[in-house]
Every structure is written in structure tokens, then in C-alpha cells.
Amino acid sequence: MTYRIAFFFISIFLSLPAIAQDWLTDLDEAKKLSEATNRPIVLVFQGSDWCAPCIKLDREVWSTDLFKSYAQDSYVMVQADFPRKKQNQLPKAQQHANDQLAERYNPEGIFPLVAILNSGGEVLMITGYKGMSPEAYILHLNSHSS
Numbered sequence: 001m002t003y004r005i006a007f008f009f010i011s012i013f014l015s016l017p018a019i020a021q022d023w024l025t026d027l028d029e030a031k032k033l034s035e036a037t038n039r040p041i042v043l044v045f046q047g048s049d050w051c052a053p054c055i056k057l058d059r060e061v062w063s064t065d066l067f068k069s070y071a072q073d074s075y076v077m078v079q080a081d082f083p084r085k086k087q088n089q090l091p092k093a094q095q096h097a098n099d100q101l102a103e104r105y106n107p108e109g110i111f112p113l114v115a116i117l118n119s120g121g122e123v124l125m126i127t128g129y130k131g132m133s134p135e136a137y138i139l140h141l142n143s144h145s146s
Contacts, residue, residue, distance in 0.1 A: 022072070023079040025094060027101060027121065034076045034119035041117040042075045042141065045106045049083045053129035054112040060134070067134040075141075082111070116141060 024030045046054035080098040106113045116125040125144035
């Protein structure tokens with residue numbers, strides 16, 4: 001009997017669609033996708049292994065199924081990570097690209113910083129960690145991104 005129950009739950013789990021966050025790391029690629037899909041770009045500057053508010057924003061918003069599902073059809077997501085731990089260091093080319101993004105969009109080095117951009121790379125809104133639910137954060141992003 002317990003095997004049937006376990007099989008049932010495993011079957012249900014495997015039949016659920018996988019929701020993955022498609023984070024881009026190349027702004028030029030994001031601009032092209034933004035223009036083709038008419039979706040704003042959400043550019044996130046984070047310190048994934050040292051910045052407590054960045055980690056909270058990831059856990060409370062970006063990693064939730066609700067946000068991932070919504071973002072998939074609503075935003076073009078770009079991540080500019082600045083890890084500090086040696087084992088998490090990015091390839092030199094990616095670090096250079098992130099540094100260039102920071103020079104343009106985050107010159108003060110604020111973490112986390114969330115920039116909403118249009119397909120031309122123009123800033124529509126700057127925000128960050130707000131301690132909001134995923135639903136409230138989506139409303140927050142949408143209220144400023146048009």
C-alpha cells in the first residue's frame with residue numbers, strides 16, 4: 001500500500017512542469033530579446049555569497065515559483081553577480097562584463113540594485129530589496145516599468 005502512495009506522489013511530482021528562472025548575463029542579448037518580446041529588462045546587481053539583502057531578495061522573490069512563472073512571460077531577467085568567495089568567482093570575461101554594467105547602471109555599488117530597463121537599455125526605474133511578498137514585488141516592478 002505504501003508503495004502505491006509513494007508512486008502516486010512521485011508521479012505527480014514528475015508531471016509538474018519545471019519552472020526555471022532564465023537569467024541572462026549578457027545585456028546585449030537581453031536587449032534583443034526585450035525588443036522581440038516587448039518585455040522590460042530586469043537587471044539585478046547582487047552579491048550572491050555575501051550580501052544578506054541580495055540573498056533575501058533571491059529567496060523571497062526571485063526563487064519563488066510565483067515569480068518565476070510570472071517573469072517567464074513578463075520580463076527579461078539579467079543577473080550581474082559580484083561574488084566574493086574564491087570558489088564562486090566568475091570567469092574573467094563575465095566579471096569584466098559585470099564591471100562594465102556596474103559602471104553604467106550601478107556606479108555607487110549598491111547591493112542589491114534592481115534596474116528596470118527598456119529594450120534600448122534606458123533606465124525606467126531603480127529599486128532594490130523591499131521585504132515584500134512576490135505578489136507585492138511584481139506589482140512594485142510593474143507600477144514603475146511602463
